[in-house]
Amino acid sequence: MLYFYVASPKEIKGGVGSDAFDASRLYRSLAMAKKDRRGNVYVVDATRIPATLSGQVHGIPKAAILNRKPYRRPKEMMAGGGVVTRMGRRKLKVLLIYRKGRWDIPKGKRDKGEGIEECARREVMEELGIGQVAVHSFLDTTVHGFVEKDRFIVKTTHWYHMTTTASSFVPQRSEQITKVKWFSLQKAKKRLGHDTLVRLLGRIEHKLVVTHP
Secondary structure, eight states, rough: OEEEEEOOOOHHBBBTTTTTTTTTGEESSSSHHTTTSSEEEEEGGGGGOOTTTTOOOOOOOOGGGGTTTTEEEEEEEEEEEEEEEESSSSSSEEEEEEEETTTEEOEEEETTTTOOOHHHHHHHHHHOOOOEEEEEEEEEEEEEEEEEETEEEEEEEEEEEEEOOOOOOOOOOGGTEEEEEEEEHHHHHHHOOHHHHHHHHHHHHHOOOHOOO
16 A cells, blocks of 8 residues: 655655644545645555554655655556456466566556546456457455666556456457466465455455355
């Protein structure tokens, strides 16, 4: 999870201690943070900041600020993806892709003028190399960040539950995908190369089992 804190470079230089922390500058939405004109928008890794059990933040360590040095202005990106499932002999299975040395879940950036569910369906078909998928329900969203040239990209991915009757797949080589493979839910969580996606499967596991057609 990412938070967004508005401050000047001087105020953020060594992190924000509890004595200087201002809760009115902390946002859960990049769009809201951009409306605050009190300084730059800094992207904060929420897993690295101290908070109470109620979720109240008391300060921001320097190590939790992802776009501090050099400062990279955050830019929002919308994406769609699909958790594709099928029922095995005894357990539900999830389809993973192997991309750039890590197991991943098919997803991709939304094209201009494209609906987010339409984006998710297209990206899944393209990355798996298949001609059809059935979209059953919206599952959840994930947010993660990465550096792209001189910007810090904040990517929000909308995830949908999907199934397919396809029995063979053609990995999308242009996206550096080299394998497509079915895993049980528990094995998928162990194999996934991104903590954000491991947590996603943990949150939606029950929903996938209950709603699988």
